[in-house]
Amino acid sequence: MPSFVTHLEAAIDGTRLAHDQLQTTHQGRPLWVRYDLDAVAAAVTPADVAARPPTLWRYRELLPVERDDNVVTLGEGMSPLLPCPRLGAALGLERLWIKDESQLPTGSFKSRGLCMAVSRAKELGARRLAIPTAGNAGGALAAYAARAGLASFVFMPADTPVVNRIEAALYGAKVFLIDGLITDCGQVVQRGTEPMGWFDVSTLKEPYRIEGKKTMGLELAEQLGWRLPDAIFYPTGGGTGLIGMWKAFAELGHLGWIDAQRPRMFACQSDGCAPIVRAFEAGARFAEPFPDPHTAASGLRVPKAVGDFMILDAVRESGGRALAAPEASLLDWTRRACALEGVALCPEAAACVAALADAVASGEITADAEVVVFNTGAAQKYVEALDVPLPRLGKDDDIDWASLAD
Ligand SMILES: *Cc1c(COP(=O)(O)O)cnc(C)c1O
Numbered sequence: 001m002p003s004f005v006t007h008l009e010a011a012i013d014g015t016r017l018a019h020d021q022l023q024t025t026h027q028g029r030p031l032w033v034r035y036d037l038d039a040v041a042a043a044v045t046p047a048d049v050a051a052r053p054p055t056l057w058r059y060r061e062l063l064p065v066e067r068d069d070n071v072v073t074l075g076e077g078m079s080p081l082l083p084c085p086r087l088g089a090a091l092g093l094e095r096l097w098i099k100d101e102s103q104l105p106t107g108s109f110k111s112r113g114l115c116m117a118v119s120r121a122k123e124l125g126a127r128r129l130a131i132p133t134a135g136n137a138g139g140a141l142a143a144y145a146a147r148a149g150l151a152s153f154v155f156m157p158a159d160t161p162v163v164n165r166i167e168a169a170l171y172g173a174k175v176f177l178i179d180g181l182i183t184d185c186g187q188v189v190q191r192g193t194e195p196m197g198w199f200d201v202s203t204l205k206e207p208y209r210i211e212g213k214k215t216m217g218l219e220l221a222e223q224l225g226w227r228l229p230d231a232i233f234y235p236t237g238g239g240t241g242l243i244g245m246w247k248a249f250a251e252l253g254h255l256g257w258i259d260a261q262r263p264r265m266f267a268c269q270s271d272g273c274a275p276i277v278r279a280f281e282a283g284a285r286f287a288e289p290f291p292d293p294h295t296a297a298s299g300l301r302v303p304k305a306v307g308d309f310m311i312l313d314a315v316r317e318s319g320g321r322a323l324a325a326p327e328a329s330l331l332d333w334t335r336r337a338c339a340l341e342g343v344a345l346c347p348e349a350a351a352c353v354a355a356l357a358d359a360v361a362s363g364e365i366t367a368d369a370e371v372v373v374f375n376t377g378a379a380q381k382y383v384e385a386l387d388v389p390l391p392r393l394g395k396d397d398d399i400d401w402a403s404l405a406d
Contacts, residue, residue: 003066004035004043008207011310019064022124022199023207030204030307032247033064033211037254046226046257054078056112056215062251063116064211070123072148074105076115077215081223081372086340087353092360095370097229099220101377102344106167108299108377109216110140113240116212117201118144126199127151130192132185134237135164135298136377141201142171153198155185161298163381181293183304203238204307210244217248220372221258228263229370231320233356235348236267236276237302239311241374246314263372264320266359267311268352270295272327275303276311280322285309295327296385297347299377321364325354331385333357338379346377347385 008017010026017023023031040061052058056077065071079101088096101109114137121129130153131141138154145152154168158177168175178185186202193200203209221228228249234242242265252258267276273293279286287308293301305311315322325333333350337343345353352373359365379386393399 001060001068003064004037004040004061005064006034006036008032009034011307020124022121022126024200024205025306028306030210030310031207033207035062035251037251041255046222049222056115056212056219059215059218062214062218062248064208065116065119066123070119072115072119072122072144074111074115074143074147076105076111078219079103079109081220082341082343084341084343087337090336090340091353091357092367093356093365093371094368097370097372098341098343098345098349098375099216099372100343100375101216102346102375102379106136106140106143107381108136108140108346109213109241109374110136111143112215113137113209113212114140114144114201116208117206118148118150120208121199121201121206122148122150128153128196128198129201130189130196130198131155131201132182132189133160133164133168134182134301135160136381137203138173138175139164139167139171142168142173142175145173146171153189153192153196155188157181157185157301161382161384163383164298182302183289203240203305209240210247212244213241214244214248214251216241216374217245218252220245221249221252226252226257228258228261229372231264231266231365231369231371233266233268233352233371233373235297235300235351235374235376236269236311236322237300237348238305239267239276239307241376242267243307243310243314246318262318265315265318266320266352266355267315267322268355269322269324270297270300270327270330270351271324273301273303274322274324275305276308277322277324279308279312280315285312287312295347296330296382297351298382299346299348300351323355323359325351325358329354334379334386343375344379345375346379347382348377349373349375
């Protein structure tokens with residue numbers, strides 16, 4: 001099945017670019033993928049989609065891959081939308097959902113963006129893919145590159161969580177640790193692109209990761225019966241997911257599959273790295289680099305996002321806000337949410353829960369609002385941050401049973 005893509009469009013000034021060749025950015029800023037949505041509306045209905053297998057490829061007409069045999073997949077997508085009444089009650093909310101992305105291949109939603117980027121890179125002839133990563137993107141690239149039979153090169157800060165380091169190497173990537181931040185890793189990739197013949201699949205430096213991540217918005221709408229919640233709390237690093245979902249809602253609106261109601265979008269960060277929050281509060285369209293960023297939520301350790309204006313535009317259009325959660329509260333909220341709901345909530349999503357707690361307390365979010373939090377990754381990937389000392393029992397000890405319950 002051919003795609004319905006018509007062209008690529010520069011987000012900064014609307015310049016049209018061809019979609020039948022590898023593209024990166026325009027004036028250093030990201031590209032949108034545009035479709036013939038009238039033709040999509042004529043070709044497929046929600047009932048057709050409902051009859052397809054439960055992966056993100058069920059939205060094939062809204063995705064950019066031209067030929068089915070170029071689809072690189074590990075069965076990603078259709079993550080569960082879980083009602084969370086106990087966590088909701090703890091926050092003072094009657095209708096709280098978690099969209100649980102921890103169950104996707106490689107344990108994070110990065111698989112959505114990278115299955116799409118790798119499929120298109122393969123389709124357009126790239127053979128060696130390189131990426132700077134704060135953690136989860138490196139593992140996802142490595143897995144999909146392996147699946148596609150392509151070479152991958154992964155650059156991560158030396159203090160990236162150990163599971164991220166191991167998984168990328170395990171999937172056969174060449175992995176390098178850099179003494180610096182993700183932005184420094186990005187510089188190395190940029191410098192190496194020409195001499196090494198790499199295609200750079202950095203966040204928003206190629207057009208297709210957004211298309212993969214927009215499927216979170218498509219799934220959410222379908223799972224709610226083709227309607228949307230009142231508010232979405234999304235942990236924002238590079239912002240691809242938030243930007244992608246906002247695009248998904250616009251496309252679904254054009255198709256007539258949803259009405260005009262849109263959720264308020266809340267971009268959540270840690271106060272240890274909150275460039276988007278600062279820009280939002282300053283009323284700026286672009287964000288300044290955040291100095292000396294530090295957070296246990298490694299996916300949020302992005303001091304400068306190339307798509308900053310796209311995030312801020314979406315948040316403002318939606319009537320939402322950018323919110324900073326106290327860094328000191330993230331691991332507590334991680335543990336609380338995991339224990340209350342049995343969901344492997346990552347520290348990034350805990351930033352959403354912490355910000356949501358404040359928003360409920362201040363009255364910005366009312367008790368009857370329907371709220372969706374995105375759990376973008378699996379708690380298990382953060383073993384160093386979440387390790388806990390456990391009591392030891394000798395196998396032959398006399399055990400004081402009553403004391404075990406304390
Ligand atoms: C990458 C990442 C994020 C940030 O995602 P963006 O869409 O780039 O803002 C959030 N959470 C986790 C677990 C991540 O790996």
